[in-house]
Every structure is written in structure tokens, then in C-alpha cells.
Amino acid sequence: MELSRVSFFFLLLLPAAVHSIGVNYGTLGDNLPSHSQVAQFLKSKTVIDRIKIFDVNPDIIKAFANTGILVTVTVPNGDIPSLTNARNALRWVNANIKPFHPATKFHYICVGTEVLHWGPQNLVDNLVPAMRVLHAALVKAGITDVKISSPHSLGILQESTPPSNASFRPGWDVGNLAPMLQFLRKTKSGFMVNPYTYFGYSPANANFCLFKPNAGMFDRVTGKRYTNQLDQLLDAVYISMKKLGYPDVEIIVAETGWPSGGDPQNKHANPVNAAAYNGGLLKRDASGVGTPLMPGRKFETYIFSLFNEDLKGPSLDEKNFGLFRPDFTQVYNIGILRGSQQQPTGPSPKPSLPAAPTRGKKWCVPKPDATDAALQSNIDYVCSKGPYCKPIQTGGACFEPNNVRAHAAFIMNAFYQKNGRNDFNCDFAHTGVVTFNDPSKGSCKYMS
Numbered sequence: 520m521e522l523s524r525v526s527f528f529f530l531l532l533l534p535a536a537v538h539s540i541g542v543n544y545g546t547l548g549d550n551l552p553s554h555s556q557v558a559q560f561l562k563s564k565t566v567i568d569r570i571k572i573f574d575v576n577p578d579i580i581k582a583f584a585n586t587g588i589l590v591t592v593t594v595p596n597g598d599i600p601s602l603t604n605a606r607n608a609l610r611w612v613n614a615n616i617k618p619f620h621p622a623t624k625f626h627y628i629c630v631g632t633e634v635l636h637w638g639p640q641n642l643v644d645n646l647v648p649a650m651r652v653l654h655a656a657l658v659k660a661g662i663t664d665v666k667i668s669s670p671h672s673l674g675i676l677q678e679s680t681p682p683s684n685a686s687f688r689p690g691w692d693v694g695n696l697a698p699m700l701q702f703l704r705k706t707k708s709g710f711m712v713n714p715y716t717y718f719g720y721s722p723a724n725a726n727f728c729l730f731k732p733n734a735g736m737f738d739r740v741t742g743k744r745y746t747n748q749l750d751q752l753l754d755a756v757y758i759s760m761k762k763l764g765y766p767d768v769e770i771i772v773a774e775t776g777w778p779s780g781g782d783p784q785n786k787h788a789n790p791v792n793a794a795a796y797n798g799g800l801l802k803r804d805a806s807g808v809g810t811p812l813m814p815g816r817k818f819e820t821y822i823f824s825l826f827n828e829d830l831k832g833p834s835l836d837e838k839n840f841g842l843f844r845p846d847f848t849q850v851y852n853i854g855i856l857r858g859s860q861q862q863p864t865g866p867s868p869k870p871s872l873p874a875a876p877t878r879g880k881k882w883c884v885p886k887p888d889a890t891d892a893a894l895q896s897n898i899d900y901v902c903s904k905g906p907y908c909k910p911i912q913t914g915g916a917c918f919e920p921n922n923v924r925a926h927a928a929f930i931m932n933a934f935y936q937k938n939g940r941n942d943f944n945c946d947f948a949h950t951g952v953v954t955f956n957d958p959s960k961g962s963c964k965y966m967s
Contacts, residue, residue, distance in 0.1 A: 539568035541821035548828040550845045554582035562586045575615040589626035596631040602649040608656035625665045636674040647698045670711040670773040673943040683740035685755035700765035709771035716748040719942035730799025743811035750810040776823035781836035790851045798853035880967040883935035883945035893950045894927035901934045917963035936966040
């Protein structure tokens with residue numbers, strides 16, 4: 520029997536139970552503690568039992584030896600093509616895994632990060648072959664307890680609302696994701712996704728994003744009601760996998776989180792919302808409630824991120840996703856420390872429910888702090904995907920004003936509108952933001 524909506528919200532009021540959770544351990548800071556200090560802190564003071572890092576830093580790997588904490592490492596995107604060669608793959612395993620195994624408990628090797636979404640095509644084409652060859656290299660090296668996967672942004676989805684209408688993007692579905700899912704099924708490994716409800720936030724759907732009481736979204740095809748966006752996104756991934764014939768492959772939440780601070784226009788990036796989201800995530804995970812289409816299923820989950828990182832950016836949001844400050848003090852309390860209890864930040868048991876999330880007109884535009892270099896990269900990326908660029912070319916209706924920001928705004932919005940109008944379609948490596956104000960000017964009309 521599925522938990523009722525009221526029962527689930529009641530769970531969110533309870534103090535956080537001691538329950539294991541994963542975390543992404545980034546190192547883009549000039550004031551972070553040593554890796555050995557981090558390892559001992561996580562082992563002795565927190566309920567975090569697994570980490571994911573974004574490289575194969577040997578100092579981190581050695582620091583976590585004999586801690587019992589599971590370690591997932593990442594192959595840099597640029598190294599993917601070379602790993603399709605069996606000799607190179609074995610050399611990589613012998614250099615980066617074998618010297619530290621089994622003292623360090625490797626869990627997964629992530630082959631790249633969000634490769635399909637960002638490309639280029641050479642990496643996309645080589646991704647699954649590299650995963651297969653790297654797995655074979657592990658076996659040849661006598662290492663059979665380390666799995667292979669690759670995290671995806673939700674840009675791999677053509678649509679996510681409602682979940683019953685979800686599917687993977689044409690081309691990627693059969694060409695890349697079906698072979699990957701076949702490999703993951705064969706090796707009993709998980710399909711990794713990075714669902715961020717933060718990037719789908721609007722004032723109208725705030726409670727839906729934050730595990731707070733709301734009227735929810737009803738999927739008429741499945742008869743399921745969704746009371747939080749994370750469940751909606753995970754079920755959209757599940758339906759997309761099912762349509763390819765792989766509903767049995769485990770889904771891993773490789774990144775998700777909420778910043779405790781941000782740029783002035785992002786007032787929803789604050790400690791209260793961060794505690795509500797990550798605290799709700801922790802309790803939801805501990806409850807084992809699953810999702811409407813996957814009841815009772817537990818998801819291996821990695822919160823982003825462990826520390827606030829002062830060298831990230833350019834936005835303040837990017838610097839403030841951490842659960843902890845560099846001195847190991849909590850940014851907010853959600854029960855991550857052993858013996859701690861979260862102060863209830865959730866709603867009362869019998870709330871008045873706000874209106875369901877609306878689907879009015881929305882546009883995608885650059886964030887105010889997005890650099891010209893990043894925006895030019897967005898233009899290049901979108902123009903390589905189809906006939907989006909004609910209006911910003913000489914003589915086009917949106918050629919003027921002739922500057923990178925104006926051209927990027929039109930191009931990013933065109934891509935957003937043509938590819939499902941999902942909020943994650945406006946992410947653009949965190950340089951885009953959804954607005955409810957029409958940016959059209961004069962004869963330059965933005966799609967909506």
C-alpha cells in the first residue's frame with residue numbers, strides 16, 4: 520500500500536533518524552580541510568557512508584583507505600576516447616584503482632559527467648564503448664567489486680511532465696542510452712541521474728520543489744498524484760527507461776541539492792529552503808516510501824555537496840551548495856551529524872494546500888552574472904543542434920542588438936522552447952534562468 524500524502528508529510532515532521540546517505544565531495548576551495556581530516560570527520564561524526572569525487576585524486580583515495588566509506592571516482596570527460604583502447608584502460612586501472620584496492624572501498628567509476636548533454640559528439644560516441652572496455656579492464660585486473668556507470672543531467676529527457684509522457688531524447692534513446700542500460704543491466708549497475716529541483720523553482724511551485732505540502736500534480740494516465748518534484752523527475756526517468764525495455768535497472772541519484780545562499784535575484788537560495796529540501800530528501804530516503812510508480816524502492820543518493828566551495832562560480836549559488844563550512848560547522852542542521860536531530864522545518868500536519876503548480880508562459884534567458892565566454896559557448900552548442908541561429912544572423916529579426924548576451928538570450932530560449940520547456944533545459948551549465956517576463960523587443964519575438 521502506498522503512503523498517503525498526509526502520512527508522508529507527517530514523516531517530514533519527525534526528527535531525522537540515523538540513516539546513511541552519500542555526498543559529493545568537491546574540492547574547489549582554497550580554505551578546505553585536508554583530505555585525511557575530511558575522511559576521519561565523515562567516519563566518526565556523520566551518517567555519510569559514501570562519497571563521490573569528480574576526479575581520481577590519489578590523495579583523496581588514500582585518505583579514505585580503511586575508513587569503510589564507499590568511494591566513487593570519476594574519469595574526466597576528456598579521457599573517455601582513450602579508454603576505448605583495452606591497453607589504455609588496463610593501464611588506467613593499474614594506475615588509479617589497483618594500488619589502493621581493497622584498502623579503499625571503491626564503489627563506482629563514473630565515466631565522465633553529463634557527457635550526452637554537453638558533448639562534444641566524439642565523447643558521446645565513445646562513452647558506452649569506454650564503459651565496456653573499462654569494465655573488462657577491471658575484470659582482467661582481478662577487481663570484480665567495482666561498478667561502472669555515468670551520470671546524466673535531466674537534459675536527456677524529451678519531456679518530464681507528466682511522468683507518463685516522459686521519454687529520452689530521440690537519437691540518444693536508441694543510439695546511446697539503450698546500449699548503456701543493456702550494459703548496466705548485465706553488470707548489475709545503476710543508472711545515474713542528477714535531478715535538481717532547485718533549477719525548476721518558481722514562486723508558484725515552491726512547496727512542490729521543497730517537500731512541503733501542496734496540492735500536487737495529477738498524472739491522469741497513471742492515476743498517480745505527485746506531491747514533490749523529485750518524485751516526478753525520478754518517475755519520468757523510470758518511464759523513459761521502461762519505454763526502452765529496462766525498468767529493472769536501478770536508478771541512482773548521483774547529484775541533488777539546494778544552495779543556502781546565492782545571487783540577489785535568487786532569493787530562494789537560502790538556508791531555510793536548503794534545510795527543507797535536503798532535510799526532506801534525507802527523511803524521504805530513510806522512509807523507504809519510494810515514488811508513486813516505484814513504491815518501496817530505495818535510491819542510492821548523493822547530496823551535492825559536502826562543503827561550500829569559494830572557488831566555484833561565477834554565481835554565488837554555485838559556492839553555497841555545501842552541507843558544511845570548511846571548519847566542519849553545519850550550514851544548517853538536517854540530522855547529518857551522529858546524535859543530532861533536525862529542528863522541524865516542515866509544515867504543520869494539517870496545512871492549507873496552495874494551488875497546484877501552474878504552466879503559464881515562461882522564457883529562458885541568461886543569468887545576469889553569466890560571462891560572455893559562457894554565453895558564446897551556449898550559442899555554439901545550440902547552433903550545432905539545429906536551425907536555431909538564422910534570426911540572430913545578419914539581416915535576421917534578432918540580429919540587433921549585435922552582442923553576445925542578446926544573441927544568447929534568443930538562442931537559449933529557442934532551445935528551451937523547442938526541447939520540452941522543462942526547467943532543466945534552461946540550465947546551460949547554470950548560466951540560464953527561467954523568467955515569467957517576456958524578453959521580446961520590437962520585431963524580435965521570443966517563442967513561448
